[in-house]
Amino acid sequence: MFRLDGKVALVSGAGRGMGLGVAQALAQQGAHVIVNDFYAERAHEAVQSLRAQGWQADAAPADMTDRAAIFAMTQQTQSAHGGVDIFVHNAGIPAQGWGYTPFLDSPPSEWDAWLSLNLHGLMHACQALLPTMLERRWGRIVAVNSDAARTATGMGLCAYGAAKAAAIGFIRNLSGEVGRHGVTVNAVSLGTMNNWEGSEQIARKTTTVGRAGSPQDVGAAISFLVSPQSEWINGQVLPVNGGSLVA
C-alpha cells in the first residue's frame, strides 16, 4: 500500500526540516524526488543524503516566491522527467529570515513576504504544474499548512496565520476544479514541530500524544495523501498535530 514507484515528486523547501522529511518518505516509497530549496547548496546536500540511501533524487533550486523562476524550474523538471505527478508545497517560512512580530508593529512588507511564499508561490506552482497533471489525468498536490491558520497563537503570527488561511481557501476551491480530472488537492495542518528550541517542552503540555512532531511524522502523512490509494480524499485539511487541536 501507498507505494509511489514510477512517480515524480517535487517538494519545495526540502533542503532541511519538514520538507526533507517529506522528501525522504516519498523517496522511500519509490518516488523520484525533486528537491527544491531557495539555497542550492542545501538542495544538493539533501539530494546526496537521499541518494546515499539508494533512493532517486535530483536538485531543483529556485525561489518559490518568483513566478519566472518557478516556471523555469518546473519546465526543466518536466522535460527531464516527463512530468511531475506529485507536488508538495512545503516552503512556508521565508529563507531570508523572519521574526515574531505583534500585529501593530508589523510592516506590510512582512505581510507580503508571508503571502508571496505561502499563497502566491503555491498558486504559481499550481499554474505551472497542473496542465500536465490534467492532461495525464493524474496528480497529487499537498500544501503544508499550520494550526496557526485556525488558532489564536498570540505569538506575533498574524500575517503568517493569515497567509496559511488564504492557502487553505485556495486549495479547497482548486480541488473543486480539478478533482474530476484525477487530480487531488489537500493540505496538512502542522502543530508544534521539533525543529525549534523549546518546542518539546510546549508540546508535552499541549498535545495529547505528549511530544513535538517530527519530519518523519509529516512525511508519513503526506506519503498517504499523495498515494494512489487516497484518490477519494480531496479538498481536505489533515491535522498532523499530536492531537493538540481536535475539532
Ligand SMILES: NC(=O)c1ccc[n+]([C@@H]2O[C@H](COP(=O)([O-])OP(=O)(O)OC[C@H]3O[C@@H](n4cnc5c(N)ncnc54)[C@H](O)[C@@H]3O)[C@@H](O)[C@H]2O)c1
Ligand atoms: N516548524 C514548525 O513548528 C511548523 C509548524 C507548523 C507549520 N510548519 C510549516 O512547515 C513547513 C516547513 O517548515 P520548517 O519548520 O521545516 O522550515 P525550515 O525553515 O526548517 O525549512 C524550510 C526550508 O524552506 C526553504 N525555503 C524558504 N523560503 C524558500 C523559498 N522562497 N523558495 C524555496 N525554498 C525556500 C528554506 O531554505 C529551508 O530549507 C512550512 O510551511 C511551515 O509553515 C512548521
